[in-house]
Amino acid sequence: MQRWLSDPPPDQFFEIAEYSLAWASPRDPAQHRQEKLAERGLMASPSAPNVLKPQLYRDVLPAGKRGTAALAIPDYATRMAILDFEQFPENETEAMALLRFRLRKSVPFHIEEAQVSYAVQLAEPQRTEVLAVAIARPILEEYERMLVDAGYRVGLVMPSTIAAIPLCKSGQKGIEQKGITLFAKSTGSTLAMLLLEGGRIRLVRSLDLTSEDDGFRPALQQTLAFAEDQLAEPVRRIVLAGFGEETNDLGHRIERDFGIHCEPLRSRFGAASRENAGVLGMLERFAA
Numbered sequence: 687m688q689r690w691l692s693d694p695p696p697d698q699f700f701e702i703a704e705y706s707l708a709w710a711s712p713r714d715p716a717q718h719r720q721e722k723l724a725e726r727g728l729m730a731s732p733s734a735p736n737v738l739k740p741q742l743y744r745d746v747l748p749a750g751k752r753g754t755a756a757l758a759i760p761d762y763a764t765r766m767a768i769l770d771f772e773q774f775p776e777n778e779t780e781a782m783a784l785l786r787f788r789l790r791k792s793v794p795f796h797i798e799e800a801q802v803s804y805a806v807q808l809a810e811p812q813r814t815e816v817l818a819v820a821i822a823r824p825i826l827e828e829y830e831r832m833l834v835d836a837g838y839r840v841g842l843v844m845p846s847t848i849a850a851i852p853l854c855k856s857g858q859k860g861i862e863q864k865g866i867t868l869f870a871k872s873t874g875s876t877l878a879m880l881l882l883e884g885g886r887i888r889l890v891r892s893l894d895l896t897s898e899d900d901g902f903r904p905a906l907q908q909t910l911a912f913a914e915d916q917l918a919e920p921v922r923r924i925v926l927a928g929f930g931e932e933t934n935d936l937g938h939r940i941e942r943d944f945g946i947h948c949e950p951l952r953s954r955f956g957a958a959s960r961e962n963a964g965v966l967g968m969l970e971r972f973a974a
Contacts, residue, residue: 695972696841697753701849701964702829703760704728704873707743708962715955715973720962721746730760730876732821733794737828744832752837758849758964759829761871761878764821765793766845766890774806774814785818795822807886817887819845847871847878847890849964852971853951854882854925865922866913870906871951872928873960877902879909881921888917902936910944920946927951928960 701708704726710718727742737743769788775781785804786797793800800820808815821843830840847869854869866888869880875896881889889912895901913921924946926933937948951958953966955973 695968696756698748698755698838699758699965699968699972700755700833701758701846701962702728702743702832703846703961704730704875706961707746708965709748710955710965710969712969712972715969718955718962718965718969719748728760730762730873732763732765732825735828736760736763736825737832740828740832744836747833747836753839754841755833755838756842756844756968757829757833757840758844758846758968760873760876761845761847761892762873762876762894763825763829764819764845764892765789766817766819766848766892767792768807768887768890769816769818771814771816772812774809774816785816789818789820793820795820799823801826815886817890819848844964845878845892846964847880850927850951850958850967851880851882851887852967853953853958853963866917866919867923867925868906868909868913868921868946869925869951870902870927871960871963872902874928877905879905881909881913881917883917883919889913906940906944910946922946924948925951927958927963930959 695712699710705723706720708720723742727739728737730736775784782802785802790797800822802818802820804816804818806814807817826843833840854867867882869882871878877893877895879891880887893905910921913919924940926937929936933950940946940948951963953970955966955969958966
């Protein structure tokens, strides 16, 4: 997470989705590509093998010189949390030990064997707010291996919704939006929801819709209620990604039922979808 903010851009950005592989280069952002797979290549899970057929992705990897790579992966393969601390260690080893202790009971894998990254979002006297992201190491290695075996050096892996955040910064006509934005990204089988305020993520949720009885609407109501009750600030804008042809109708229903402005996720480099939002978000951050 810290490197996402400070390191130079990788040579290639990739995003792996259930039925596709998208990629782009910050040196030529107009040439971003997306290849559909003939069949489903993965099933996102935080605790079980994800990549069902890695050869499907290897077959569509772009030809040419290999270099450094950043990879956006399904949100549901990870676990993310906003954690508050009265005191947060400056020592990296102590910080990681504290994060693993706090995450231990909330993740469906052995936290000591997981990859954990974090970003300090707020540092005040007697309070530090941290965004933590954890993934089971065998699952992370599944995703990395596809690129490493093809000759890439993978320097950055992040959840797709986190990668897409730069596309949420501005409101209509590029005007910076104040207040809380709810960013909802669907993959069809899973749903991620973030509450964004300024440069902070105030809430992160990742849901398996195949195991949820009610789906998107109750998740939306719960998230709106959290903003009102816990953050004392209503959601003022909703950004939708991954809903395809249903986006406009869904946005109109949300505006009618909740009175909140709703808009699709947009990118200056092309149409944003459930398959490429992470790649386009990386382009937004790094491309000239």
